[in-house]
Amino acid sequence: MISLSASETEPTEVPVTDVAPVTDSAPEAPVAEAPAEPDAARTPTVDPDTPPVVSVQDLAITYRTTFEKVPTIKSAIVRFGRGERAVREVHALQGISFDVAEGTSLGIIGANGAGKSTLMRALAGVLPPTSGRIEVRGEISSLLSLGVGFNGALSGRENVMLGGLAQGLTRAQVAERADEIAEFAELGDFMDLPLRTYSAGMAGRLAFAVSVHMEPDILLIDEALSAGDAKFKNKAAAKMDELMSSARAMFIVSHSLASIRELCNEAIWIHEGRLMLRGTPQECGDAYMRFLEVGETAFTLEDL
């Protein structure tokens, strides 16, 4: 499965297209071809008029930290006297642009600290861009971190409600799924015991079960998928497939190139906050591996 831009074999940084001026032309276009399309087929709808589901335009994110190596009053006074401020800037992302069409499952690969999680958080609307812009059409469900909002003193059942509401579901929706979640997590009687009595794996299973029992529109997954033992992993993988088939677009961050190849039909490779390559998972994976072997010095953007 390949989408619009990946058909040219040349790796492309997809240019910012002004097809859909951001304002309000967007909702009209997709309505026309609505009913006919089967739900599960994630083949790209090659309709040039359809605006991309997610459009990232020249995105840059810079963190400013005021961390000091020597946090003493003396150094603070000296600095104040010189009129300086101890601000260090970290350029987490620079000049990232890409569009993602409907039906795309985009893998994001890169070394630690490359900016993958920052990109995900920006897509989720958690981190505001320092410059550039992000357009998202649809409701984002994020699996950035498991067990967000859980409270160790409460029972598993109560945490299901809490976690579900944290994910943005309504009370009725969570209640509807509570049994299903409990069954999926396979915790048995532990569901009514406080979370702090769980083993790490059990807590992880419950968190995973809550996270995947939602109705994703655009799904963000950040390496959060290694919960539980081998048996549970299989089950989790099956559930992921199901989730993906109901999502309009997906973003997966993973260090496992194999799972990227398996789950994604497109990929991008980020290194030190820059978009290095966009292409098929195979291309990106190969380039990334080659990069790791050759090492940083001998490998620059021009080599691509």
Added chain:
Amino acid sequence: MPTQDVARRRDPELRVYEPHRAGLPKFGPYFRDLRHRLPFAAEFSRSGIRAAHTQTVFGQLWLVLNPLLMALVYYLLVSIINPSGGGIERLAHIVCGLFVFQLVSGGLQQGSTSVTGGGRLIMNMAFPRLLMPLAAIRTAFFRFLPTVPVFLVIKLFTDEPWGLEMLLGAVFVLLITVFSYGLAAIMATLQVYFRDTSSFLPFFTRIWLYLSPVLWTIDDLGGHGQRFAHLMLVGNPLFSLIGGWTELALLSEVPEPKVWLAATAWTVVAAVAGSLVFMSRERDFAVRL
């Protein structure tokens, strides 16, 4: 906001994320989102209350025990300083004001750390951050509720009159809660930029307690009372808020119009200012945590 029907998938809402450090979000979508997420704030606060005393012997009884012991301590303090001013009347007055003051100080303390303490939630979920101070205030309010019967029981032993006017006290409780919300939002914002805020706060609220008519009454002040009261009415929000509540709940007297006016004005100012300050800064929070 439909979240689950299939129709949604063909008519997706466009969201645009652009650079912004300060500045207010669009009110329409913001408050729609806020309302949609309110159940989470409620559940978050409820679970916090439920979890707080799970490992203790007295459990939820602490919700009543804690303010009661606090009132006892202050009662001892006041009756030692002023031996003639003891008695059950004094205790009822202290309890009446102190419980509601705890609503303010508890809300402030919890609210100030609500954003910085909610790190994982804030880093991983996009939701209107105003939910965090709102949840904190809800917690403070539900900690306050069980103290009302305690106060009423103590009042039973006094000669203070009972009347329908007491029901009007609910208005003041509401005003006090909204007022605390406004301040909590400001404190939460401050705390993000200046992490020492929550450490200063207990001392600040302690001084505020002494400045408010909780441990003393206007009558205690003698000749200067009226001038001082006038000053306080303008300068100290809790003077009118707690004073009004005490008059209604304890003395069954309807406060003067100027008390109502001052209390309402302070509440509106605090709530509006707090919300605006918080909202204009909240998109910066994730970067600062």
